Amino acid sequence: MAGTPGGTILIGRDTPxxxxxxxxxxxxxxxxxxxSPPESVHALDPAALAGPGISFWTAREDSQLLGCAALKRLAPGDAEIKSMRTANAARGRGVASALLRHLLAEARHSGYRRLFLETGSQAFFAPARRLYARHGFTDCPPFAGYEPDPNSVFMTLQLDAG
Incomplete structure (x- = not known):
């Protein structure tokens, strides 16, 4: 939960x-x-996000959807952040930070020790890369079957037990 000028952001399990x-x-x-070129788009569609091994959350204020995010289990102790998205009308209100803090807490609670993500290398994705870096993510090599791609940036975070 995060306070905003418009109210309280509530984050909870949801369905894509x-x-x-x-x-x-x-x-x-x-x-x-x-x-991004089609071969560099790794976002999942709603059906894939509803699949096994994926936990999905939304951020809402009252009934208004502000954003979403998912964790995909990769291996014991490892997960990938998928489909972090803030609604255009909610940008600049701290929704992405609230979702990311929630994902980090859920990942720790679920016993994950490392998180990974893939995002774009283009200027459009610079705010996302800055957000992840502010929360301790660092660049890493491709993971989980990803291939090197000049249109992708791969990042990881080692989770503490806290």
Whole structure:
């Protein structure tokens, strides 16, 4: 939960198959394809995000969807952050930071020791890279079947027990 000028952001488990979430994920995928070549787009569609081994959360204020994020289990102790997205109307309100803090807490609670993520190398993704770096993520080699790609930045975070 995070306080904002407009109210309180509540983060909870959700399904990517809800209509408003699907719309947000469609916007996410459209941005990914608009900024990266198709072979460099690694975002998951709603059906994949509802699959086994993936935990999915949304951030809402009252019933308004502000953002979403997911954790995908990679191996014992390792997970990948997927589909971090803030709704355009909610940008600049701390939604992404609140979601990321929530993911970090959930990852620790679930026994993960390392988190990974892939994001774009283009200027469009610079705010995301800065957010992850502020929370301790550092660049790493490709992981979990990803290949080196000039359009991708791979990052990792070693989690403490706290």
């Amino acid at each position: 198959e809800r209509e408003d979430v699907q719309q947000l994920l469609d916007e996410h995928l459209a941005d990914m394809y608009a900024t």
